[in-house]
Amino acid sequence: MNTVIARRAGTLGSVLRSLTVPLTDADLPKSADGTLSSFLVPESLCWVRRDEGLVGLGNVSEFTVRGPERFAEAQDWWAARTAEAQVQDRVGVAGTGPVAFGSFAFSKLSGKDSRLIVPRLLVGLREGNAWLTMNSLHDDVSEEQARAEFAAWLASNQGCKPKGSFELSTGALSEAEWMAVVAEGIKAIDERSLEKVVLARDIVARSSAPIDRGTVLHALLRRYRECWTYGVGDFVGATPEMLIKVEAGVARARVLAGTVDRAGAPDDPGYAAQMLLDSEKQRQEHEFAVRSLIRQLAPFAADLHFPTEPFILELPNVWHLASDVSAELAAVGNHLPNSLALVEALHPTAAVCGTPRTEAGALIRELENFDRGPYAGPVGWLDSAGNGEWGIGLRGAVLENEFQARLYAGCGIVGASDPAAELAETWAKFRPMLQALGAQE
Numbered sequence: 001m002n003t004v005i006a007r008r009a010g011t012l013g014s015v016l017r018s019l020t021v022p023l024t025d026a027d028l029p030k031s032a033d034g035t036l037s038s039f040l041v042p043e044s045l046c047w048v049r050r051d052e053g054l055v056g057l058g059n060v061s062e063f064t065v066r067g068p069e070r071f072a073e074a075q076d077w078w079a080a081r082t083a084e085a086q087v088q089d090r091v092g093v094a095g096t097g098p099v100a101f102g103s104f105a106f107s108k109l110s111g112k113d114s115r116l117i118v119p120r121l122l123v124g125l126r127e128g129n130a131w132l133t134m135n136s137l138h139d140d141v142s143e144e145q146a147r148a149e150f151a152a153w154l155a156s157n158q159g160c161k162p163k164g165s166f167e168l169s170t171g172a173l174s175e176a177e178w179m180a181v182v183a184e185g186i187k188a189i190d191e192r193s194l195e196k197v198v199l200a201r202d203i204v205a206r207s208s209a210p211i212d213r214g215t216v217l218h219a220l221l222r223r224y225r226e227c228w229t230y231g232v233g234d235f236v237g238a239t240p241e242m243l244i245k246v247e248a249g250v251a252r253a254r255v256l257a258g259t260v261d262r263a264g265a266p267d268d269p270g271y272a273a274q275m276l277l278d279s280e281k282q283r284q285e286h287e288f289a290v291r292s293l294i295r296q297l298a299p300f301a302a303d304l305h306f307p308t309e310p311f312i313l314e315l316p317n318v319w320h321l322a323s324d325v326s327a328e329l330a331a332v333g334n335h336l337p338n339s340l341a342l343v344e345a346l347h348p349t350a351a352v353c354g355t356p357r358t359e360a361g362a363l364i365r366e367l368e369n370f371d372r373g374p375y376a377g378p379v380g381w382l383d384s385a386g387n388g389e390w391g392i393g394l395r396g397a398v399l400e401n402e403f404q405a406r407l408y409a410g411c412g413i414v415g416a417s418d419p420a421a422e423l424a425e426t427w428a429k430f431r432p433m434l435q436a437l438g439a440q441e
């Protein structure tokens, strides 16, 4: 507790001022890849799907944290930061007023930071509303100033940069070593009566030219229309999986588990159905993930809705089995749980850890041999009214320096898994980032 108080004193300082004004069509640029793509510059904070979402620029306040209490400490910081904020919100929907973008490490033991960042400027587009928010700690906020900085932001976008040529190398483990780890995982599932464990690996992509973060975000957004393209600090990607979205007292999740590579496969939904819906292994893997999410969400729900049958989610690289779950939230004490409280309760799901959770987590630590950092951790945003959207940080990379990206991918392992097939699946899951970087066609 003391550390939380010390952190607050150390990082809060001045009062946050926040102004949100509506934007009209006339204010917004037109672009073939969607309005929000015009706001993707190298430093942008990003949470966009199709042409809806939030893009931020600048950093007026940031909280970084590590360890098992990272979610609770981030909630405390955000509560204190927003409780005393001076807010003028002329739009008043989810995502207006003060908003922070966030990215959290997968593991409580990670040596990498989790963070919340309050941007200087934010452009939001959702359900027919468009808005501009300006935040400040040290000066007054005015519409005139916000619009001037908004214009400068747009003018600074120099478009997509040419890409370098890439050299790929393995990360913590070679392919053979990783397949041996998967084989160990399968053995442990039998011996320790686990149902499922998710095992991941990393690869490194080195570029001959500086990697332009804005160009990478733009490429992800353009190709992965069904996914949420994210960029928070050095972590970028396009995830198909929604850990939890909270809006107006309703929580929604998209659970994925069960994957078929589309490369070389017939372009036929019948083939996907056969490989996924008719496969006992894939369905079992999916079932574990859905059941575990429902179990974790139930204590917060007045009413819970989930399908009896999964659907097939088609992405450019893979097909997944998918289930959309929703819940009307129940008050805990006098309050509805906010999005970050739900993140804390739900992470890590069986989609990225396994079942039972504690045993699967221990097995990951034992076998994987690397720090996942933000990979498979929650990534998204939250506002001061409790709303937020948090994806699972998949299909992403950490841009480690100007020339180097580290990519991550993992697979749900069950008793019937085959190490070589799982290795191939990681390549399918690396594809979105490899293509966005320009390391693959």
Ligand SMILES: C=C(O[C@@H]1C=C(C(=O)O)C=C[C@H]1O)C(=O)O
Pocket (backbone or CB within 6 Å): 198, 200, 241, 256, 257, 258, 259, 320, 351, 352, 394, 395, 408, 409, 410, 411, 412, 413, 429
């Ligand atoms: C772990 C990842 O993906 C997860 C694992 C899946 C699977 O094993 O079928 C499918 C979707 C995700 O829940 C990843 O992309 O790295």
